[in-house]
Amino acid sequence: MDNCIFCRIASGKVQSLKVYENEKTLAFMDIAKDVDGHILVIPKKHCKNILDCDSETLSAVMQTVKAVSNHLTEHCGYDGVNLLNASDESAGQSVSHFHIHIIPRKNDDGIDAWPRFEGAKEDIQTVFEKVKM
Numbered sequence: 058m059d060n061c062i063f064c065r066i067a068s069g070k071v072q073s074l075k076v077y078e079n080e081k082t083l084a085f086m087d088i089a090k091d092v093d094g095h096i097l098v099i100p101k102k103h104c105k106n107i108l109d110c111d112s113e114t115l116s117a118v119m120q121t122v123k124a125v126s127n128h129l130t131e132h133c134g135y136d137g138v139n140l141l142n143a144s145d146e147s148a149g150q151s152v153s154h155f156h157i158h159i160i161p162r163k164n165d166d167g168i169d170a171w172p173r174f175e176g177a178k179e180d181i182q183t184v185f186e187k188v189k190m
């Protein structure tokens with residue numbers, strides 16, 4: 058997909074700082090400069106998000122997420138990671154090519170990577186009846 062920025066990064070048409078690459082996936086530095094070590098993991102094959110991603114591609118992405126996360130904690134001085142994903146514009150997705158954000162964490166780094174929700178509006182039992190599978 059020539060109009061997709063992450064497809065262009067995956068094919069090398071757009072430069073990126075590649076942290077790790079294999080046949081099916083790529084991990085590269087996010088350019089947001091919002092938090093130290095912000096990394097994105099993408100499939101090289103285009104899918105929009107987790108809702109349309111086939112299971113083989115999803116599995117490849119998650120294996121790379123784990124490999125990068127283990128590398129960060131075993132070799133780069135980090136203690137843990139936050140994994141973030143927005144699937145669909147309703148969830149805040151701004152780039153329409155599936156990606157998992159990895160935020161490396163250190164004990165007491167003071168980073169707030171968890172949203173402060175405003176409180177549930179619906180009764181938990183009502184929502185449960187709607188979402189149970």
Ligand code: AMP
Nearest residue numbers: 062073086087088089143149150151152
């Ligand atoms: P999201 O809002 O979850 O879709 O995240 C999209 C992310 O892509 C943001 O954190 C952007 O900073 C990042 N991003 C957009 N363009 C590039 C690029 N060319 N290279 C690296 N990261 C990018």
Ligand code: ZN
Nearest residue numbers: 061064103154
């Ligand atoms: Zn794409």
